[in-house]
Amino acid sequence: MKPIIRTAKLSKHYGKGGEIKAVDELDLEVNEGETFGLLGPNGAGKTTTVRLLNCIIKPTGGSADVYGYDIFKNETDVKRVTGLLAESPGLYEKLSAYEFLEFMGALYDVPKTILTERIEDLLKLFGLHQRRDHLLEGYSRGMKQRILIASALIHDPPILFLDEPTSMLDPRAAHMVKDLIKSLSDTAGKTIFICSHILPIVEELCDRIGIINQGRLIALGTIDEIIAQTQSKTLEDAFIALTGGVEEKELLAWREQRGAST
Amino acid sequence: MPAPKWLIVAKNEYRIHTSSMRSLRRIFPYIAVGLLAVYVVFLAPAIFSYFFDDFTAFIITQAAAPTVQLVLFMLFFYFIIFPITNTLREEQTDQLEIFLAAPVKPSDVLLGEFLGVMPFYGIVVVVLAGSFTALLTPLGLDLAQIVITIAVFCLTFFSALWIGTVTAAILRSKLGKSARGKDIGKALAMIIALPLVAVMYALLGGGLLSTLTNPNISGIVRTVLNLIPSSWGAEVFVHFASNPGNILAVGWAPFLFFGGLSAFFLAVLFLGVKGANRAYSLETTSFTASRAKPDGVFYQVVRILGGSDSFGTLLVSLFKDYGRRLENLSKIIYMVGLLIVLNLFLIDPTNPEGGLVMMQFILPLLSVFIVGEVTLRGKGSLFIYKKAPSGVGRLVKARLLKGWLIVMPISLIAVVATAVTNPAGVLSFMLFSIGMLMSTVAASVAFVLGLFLLNPAFSDKSGNYMVNIMITMQVLPIGTFLVPMIIFRTILQLSLYDALLYFTVPFSWILGILILYLGKRRLSRIE
Structure with missing residues (x-):
């Protein structure tokens, strides 16, 4: 398998003298057709990584190429070959599902002759065809997420970035999105890059994972490899061992202080 | 060949703004153009023909140029702040990610967003x-003068709208990414209109116009005004109106001036x-949390006033939550500014009763800004009190005390300032x-x-909020002040003292206590 996303010492530092390291010297390779999961606690640098690889923000160091395109030199090409489901995406709630997909298709230069048919297909695939003319403001959260995934696919990109695809969804909607990602990987052959801190999703979907903490990639490999590396029993244990957790006795320490309870 | 990106963005903006009339979307431009044509060709000439004699007499006076300059300046300024205020009130950066992830240039997004709302701004500009x-036409302007007049309007207002749109986009990008930034944005949206209000009151009060027409004292003001592009348009109008029908004369x-405006x-x-590029960025701008x-003297005093116990x-918590929102502080600044402007330009020092009446109408707005936010944080914030033992009663008591502690000192200073300016x-x-x-x-x-608990407003854009403001600003002062003044003074021939003493004050208190009681009851039942 050939690498389709490659980063070398990719960094994004903020603040005076770059003291805040959102992403720090990230070395990563994601192979074609692979479903890769980037795990990390909140604020670890997952979203920043996705934004860097989608040319939404500019790196402060290192290099990266996506589908063979340099993220510094070929911004437009990178954007054309990637689809993005952002963590807190802005939907145009006053548009209908059809209008929103039509707009997204036009932004990505999908020819009009193809666009209409593709929108119809996507709406059917995502089970939203009957509500195609309803304004998005009336959609449930799960339905909105489906439309956003459809919009990320509207230009049929070979690489799909999904930033926390199930974090805001109820179990039923999350299950549906999970099935959808699986079928995109299995049947459509897409390369999928998932960012999440929900471990079961990553466990079920990803071929390989990377664990990022405080901007640094601290583990990389298959789930079994990472569990073995940390001598843990589960991915959750491995994750906590790598990123740090709170001891049980510390959690309840406050109760022992006098006067804490009334 | 794909459509230009700015056109795609503009089309999308147009769709968003016409989503409430989707069935009319296709014919809306024709309806709008038709109605505007009827207004421009028939209605406007018919309406303004009634003012023609007064206008002809006015346009040759010394006051004509500064008046037209000021009117155009106010419209120019308003068109700049309108998009900014709209954006700052509801900053959304979520959609930025859609554009930034797509192969589209920021300049196309900006132009598209501007052109997408242009049909709606265009309606106002055409009117x-x-x-x-x-x-101006009845003065006998020739065709060239009319065309240039219309072009001046379009250039002036579209320049202002463009400045407003670009500034709004930059502010959205800078402020919309953090809670603090959003708060700053809302605060700016509140006070940004204050200069416009000041100029309007100065014009209404007559002070500004007399200053501008006085050749001895108008130097700096006129110079500043002349630097503003809207004034160049005003100069064109006044020149044409003074020499109608002969553009070469x-x-x-x-x-x-017209060339300058076009270049601008x-x-x-x-x-x-x-x-x-600055307007469309998701780069983090600040990491300062x-x-x-630690509580300073102010909070310690508030705590003592609240009884030092729980x-x-x-009470201190309420003050902190209120005072740490710049949006709230900006409302106080706005009100203080408004009271200063009123005292400077509108209240006649020789007519203390006029000043009193004005204060009766303005000061309740201060109460709205201070205590009207009781429900603005949503039901969740109310349920915290409902859950606590005697929570509802304590919420009402604490909010009332907080309201008095802020409203009363500000009102006292404003009222004293009004009273002491009366020389007699x-x-x-x-x-x-x-x-x-x-x-x-x-x-x-x-x-x-009581009113905001009785008719809760969970957003300052909600209909309930507007209704409550209307009741507070109109019904309350008219019912407790103006009507009794008319009844007691005109019909019963009582003095102002007696009218205030026997009706306004007791009735205001009875009404206040009654509505507060009903509001508290409503809060107990809110679900």
Whole structure:
């Protein structure tokens, strides 16, 4: 398998003298057709990584190429070959599902002759065809997420970035999105890059994972490899061992202080 | 060949703004153009023909040029702040990610967003241009003068709207990514209109116009005004109106002003497109997290006023939550600014009763800003109190006390300032007026708190919020002040003292307590 996303010492530092390291010297390779999961606690640098690889923000160091395109030199090409489901995406709630997909298709230069048919297909695939003319403001959260995934696919990109695809969804909607990602990987052959801190999703979907903490990639490999590396029993244990957790006795320490309870 | 990206964005914006009339979307432009044509060709000339004689007499006076300059300046300024205020009130950066992830240039997004709303701004511009042209045409302007007049309007207002759109996009990008930034944005949206209000009151009060027409004292003001592009348009109008029908007789001046205005439009357009990259960015701008400092003297005093026990803590918490939102502080600044402007320009020092009446109408708005936010944080914030033992009663008591502690000192300063500017004021009358007014202000705090609990507004854009403001600003002062004044003074021939003493003050308190009681009951039942 050939690498389709490659980063070398990719960094994004903020603040005076770059003291805040959102992403720090990230070395990563994601192979074609692979479903890769980037795990990390909140604020670890997952979203920043996705934004860097989608040319939404500019790196402060290192290099990266996506589908063979340099993220510094070929911004437009990178954007054309990637689809993005952002963590807190802005939907145009006053548009209908059809209008929103039509707009997204036009932004990505999908020819009009193809666009209409593709929108119809996507709406059917995502089970939203009957509500195609309803304004998005009336959609449930799960339905909105489906439309956003459809919009990320509207230009049929070979690489799909999904930033926390199930974090805001109820179990039923999350299950549906999970099935959808699986079928995109299995049947459509897409390369999928998932960012999440929900471990079961990553466990079920990803071929390989990377664990990022405080901007640094601290583990990389298959789930079994990472569990073995940390001598843990589960991915959750491995994750906590790598990123740090709170001891049980510390959690309840406050109760022992006098006067804490009334 | 794919459509230009700015056109795609513009089409999308148009769709968003017409989503409430989707069935009319296709025919809306034709309806709008048809109605505007009827207004410009028939209605405006018919309406403004009634003012023609007055206007003809006015346009040759010394006041014509500064008046037109000021009117155009106010419209110019308003068109700049309108998009900014709209954006700052509801900053959304989520959609930025859609554009930034797509192969589209920021300048295309900016231009598209501008052109997408242009049909709606265009309606306003056409109505204004049509009205002015209807006023000027009967003077005998020739076709070239009319065309240039319309072009001046379009250049002036579209420049202003473009400046407003670019500034709004940059502010959204800078402020919309953090809670603190959003708060700053809302605060700016509140006070950004204050200069416009000041100019409007100065114009209404007559002070500004007399200053501008006085050749001895108008130097700096006029110079500053002349630097603003809207004034160049005003110069064109006044030159044409003074020499109607003969474009060559007016000399080079209007053409220079028109050329300057055109150059200004092109320059702002160019700079806006160049600055578009700054307007569309998701780069984090600040990592400074706001931190609470230890309680200072102010909070310690508030705690003592609250009784130093748990109620004192509750009161201090309310003050902290209120005071740490710049949006709230900006409302206080706005009100203080408004009261200063009123005192400077509108209240006649020789007519203390007029000032009193004005204060009766303005000060309840201060109560709205201070205690009307009781429900604005949503039901969740109310349920915290409902869950706590005696929570509802304590919420009402704490909010009332907080309202009085903020509203009363500000109102006192404003009322005293109004009273002492009266050169012929009698001390006893002044003290009496101040006392009566402060008493009604205190009652209005109770009334407003009760009203916002009775008719909760969970957003300052909700219909309930507007209804409550209308009731507070209109019904309350008219019912408790104006009507009794008419009844007691005109019919019963009582003095102002008696009217205030026997009706306004007691009735304000009865009403305030009653509405507060009903509001508290409603809060107990809110689900």
